Amino acid sequence: MNKILATIQKEWILLRRDVAGAMLLFLMPAVLIVVMAMVQDAPFKDYQELRFDLLIANNDHGRLGDEIKNGLKQSQNFHVVDSIDGKPVTEGQLQALLKAGKYRVGIVIPKGATAEVVNAANLVANRLSEKLGMGKLPARELRDSMYVRMYFDPVSKPTFRMSISFALDKYITYSCSNLLVGRLSKLGMSQADMAIADSTGSDDFKRIFQGIGIKEEALNDKGSMKLFINSVQHNVPAWAIFGMYFIVIPIAGNMLREREERSSLRVQLIPYAHNFEALGKIFFYTLICTAQFAVMCGIGLWLLPQMGLPALYLGQHPMAIVPIAICIALSATAFGYLVGVVFKTATQATPFGAISVVIMSAMGGIWVPVDLLPGIMQKLANVSPLHWGLDAINHIILRNGNIGNVLPHLAMLIVFSTILFLISLYVNRSRIHSVQ
């Protein structure tokens, strides 16, 4: 028993003497709990409780268009954006903004929508007149092509789309029905008459009574984007980036070991060698990380289909993924190098490295889409390099973008890596009290 107590005492002394390590043991899980609680809060809420920006291009300019727009404006779920820079949003503008990932969802109210609902009202009136043996109003058959078009950012997940579609459908059907009932009332029909008309119960009549519906349309030119909204397309790049950042553990571990075995002192004693060694390490681990990403993509391309899952689609410009992967790898390596330089023991570096990657990934939309995060977390997402990387990959494989679309992402990753690398060199130089 004494031996066990002695060991406990010894471990306590060692832990107490590594104050930074001990603090990290408590601090990092505390930060993790706060971040994860905020991140995971959204999936536990119904989408109905969240509020999204909704782009509206109103080509109707009639009563129905206004009715839908105003109905949505009053809803708790949507923040309606129908004008940009004081000008009404056009359909082209709406599609471009969604493709660029600036907004997640938009609807286009087609030209002639009000007329279509008026026509529907006339059709209902005519059905009723037929039963009552009265005259007919001018009316034509409903056009199947007349519906409110709904577009999503291709990055949006299927569950998100379903929830939003459901909510929008509810509002639009309500607006149409409202307008139709109003029109019928003007034609002198009572609720009882409408009930008689509806008593036929035919699907056709229900369809007429609904006025116009809502349909989701694909954003990309080829109309095949829907095929790629699946778990493989979302999960492979996200978790590949997450895995790449775990390079922090081997890099930091390797650097700490070299400091402990004093081989780093040998390098310090050789003129200019330290800088070359640092660059060599960065280059090597960047290659390893890039290879890691390639292997993960390979799994998505060839292994997952063998398991009954869809194959990973690399977009229309797959080569654009190469520079993105290299930049993500560079940023992961630079982060690992900084951790290796800053921390003095493995007790400090390992928990910090691992938990910080989990935190940055949670903030960056790897676990839960950024749109579903609370406002403050959405802002914080913008400072996560994992978010920049994931967004760049999504541009290529989900939005069918090209290298031009991701240049800002690449620039941010390179600047981030350079800053971390320079800080590492500065910290290292300060630590060894060099007089160079």
Add this chain to the structure above:
Amino acid sequence: MAYAIEIANLRKTYKGGWTPALDGLSVYVHEGQVMGLLGPNGAGKSTTINILCGLVAPDSGHATIFGKDCTKHTLELRKTIGVVPQQIAMFGNLTAWENLRYIGSLYGLNSKQVKDRAHDLLARLGLDKHADKRINRYSGGMKRRANIIASLLHQPSLIILDEPTAGVDVQSRAMILDFLKEYNQQGKTIVYTSHLMEEAEQICDEVVIIDEGKFVVSGAPLELIKNTADCKRLEDVFLHYTGHSVRD
């Protein structure tokens, strides 16, 4: 004869340190000499070496190597000095040959130079048959020898050794000392610290005894023994000047 090293009035107090590590130390080493820097624990030997190789900046005073200021020409001087640290400063998971190849590359040597010099040094220090063994698997003596080889690959004119024989067996020590003598005969200057007075007596042309960061005495070992009362060995001289109290 020109000075290889000139240390004048060097002072250094580490952050949080109660006493100065160096307190106005002055030492001069002639070119081609084997100079033993001796002193009890905490005398300032390692601080002096760290200042000479640019790892520590002095608070005041100056140190020059071959006429060049150690604080201003650090990088340039590192090309001409070979430092053998007290610790085994090698990559434990690499073999001796892999270590030497890497270190040689960092010094800017081409592969032929590295190969020729490494083979020569490995053979002279009895490690040629173990070149492909990982450093981690070496015995203490083998590690010490490999540590010396790694510091000499770039053929420095001045070699600074910080307790190069600490913890090695008699055979390894004899091999290291013979090698250093031979190296010195090629005109190289050697600065050497040790706690083993017998060893210093055997190898050094001159010894400098320092204590509490200050110069105490210097001279050829035999001369010092002769000139110090009741001393038959260098160890007696050392104790005469530094006292019998234990240093921590």
